[in-house]
Amino acid sequence: MSKKLLAILLLLAGCAETPKYYTAEDSQFIKANYTAAESLAKASSIPLDKSAPIVVATLVNIDNLEQSSTLGRTVSEQVGTRLANMGYMVKEVKLRGTLFVKSDTGELLLSRELKDISASHKAQAVVVGTYSYANEYIYLNIKLVDASNTILSGYDYAIPAPADSINKNMMSRR
Numbered sequence: 001m002s003k004k005l006l007a008i009l010l011l012l013a014g015c016a017e018t019p020k021y022y023t024a025e026d027s028q029f030i031k032a033n034y035t036a037a038e039s040l041a042k043a044s045s046i047p048l049d050k051s052a053p054i055v056v057a058t059l060v061n062i063d064n065l066e067q068s069s070t071l072g073r074t075v076s077e078q079v080g081t082r083l084a085n086m087g088y089m090v091k092e093v094k095l096r097g098t099l100f101v102k103s104d105t106g107e108l109l110l111s112r113e114l115k116d117i118s119a120s121h122k123a124q125a126v127v128v129g130t131y132s133y134a135n136e137y138i139y140l141n142i143k144l145v146d147a148s149n150t151i152l153s154g155y156d157y158a159i160p161a162p163a164d165s166i167n168k169n170m171m172s173r174r
Contacts (some may be wrong), residue, residue: 028159029159030078032157032159033075033078033079033082034078034079034082035155035157036075036079036140036142036155036157037078037079037080037082037083037086037127038082038086039153039155040079040083040127040142040143040144040153040154040155041083041086041088041144041153042153043153043154043155044125044144044152044153045152045153046146046152048088048124048125049124050087050088050089051089052089052122052123052124053089053090053091053122053123053124054083054088054089054090054091054123054124054125054126054127054144055090055091055123055125055126055127056076056079056080056083056090056091056126056127057076057126057127057128057129058072058073058076059071059072059073059075059076059128059129059130059131059140059142060072060129060130060131061130061131061132062130062131062132062141063132065130071131071138072129072131075129075131075140075142076127076129079127079142080127083127091123123147124146125144125145125146125152126144126145126146126147127142127143127144128142128143128145129141129142129143133161134161135161136160136161137158137159137160137161138158138159138160138161139156139157139158140156140157140158140159141154141155141156142154142155142156143155
């Protein structure tokens with residue numbers, strides 16, 4: 001076998017290991033978060049007005065409600081994206097000063113602030129949620145709540161916990 005052919009085969013073999021864009025598009029993680037958003041909207045106990053804002057807060061660690069992670073922020077971003085793609089008016093809150101914001105965790109919404117946040121953004125509802133770790137899974141709980149902290153709908157799901165150290169960093173506090 002010539003050196004040139006061997007180099008080409010090695011290059012092609014290396015490419016097979018590299019994630020492709022179509023792989024990301026088929027991500028089960030993204031699909032799970034999109035399903036959560038769709039379920040929240042569909043199961044709401046009141047009809048949601050597509051012209052009235054919905055605020056999406058960062059998911060927080062259930063063991064420390066003032067702590068989030070890359071995971072919590074990513075899930076929130078994907079839920080907000082899906083709601084917007086469904087035609088709902090999703091408020092971008094990262095640029096607002098009315099949420100409790102920590103630079104290393106993103107926007108966090110505590111229940112005592114819910115009424116103020118809903119009023120200041122004229123939001124019909126707010127998406128809030130938590131995540132927790134248990135051996136092989138990460139459990140996520142997402143709720144659509146109104147200004148009086150009444151749960152309009154909720155969705156619970158689990159995703160596999162990453163086994164590798166690179167993806168475990170996504171769950172650590174940052």
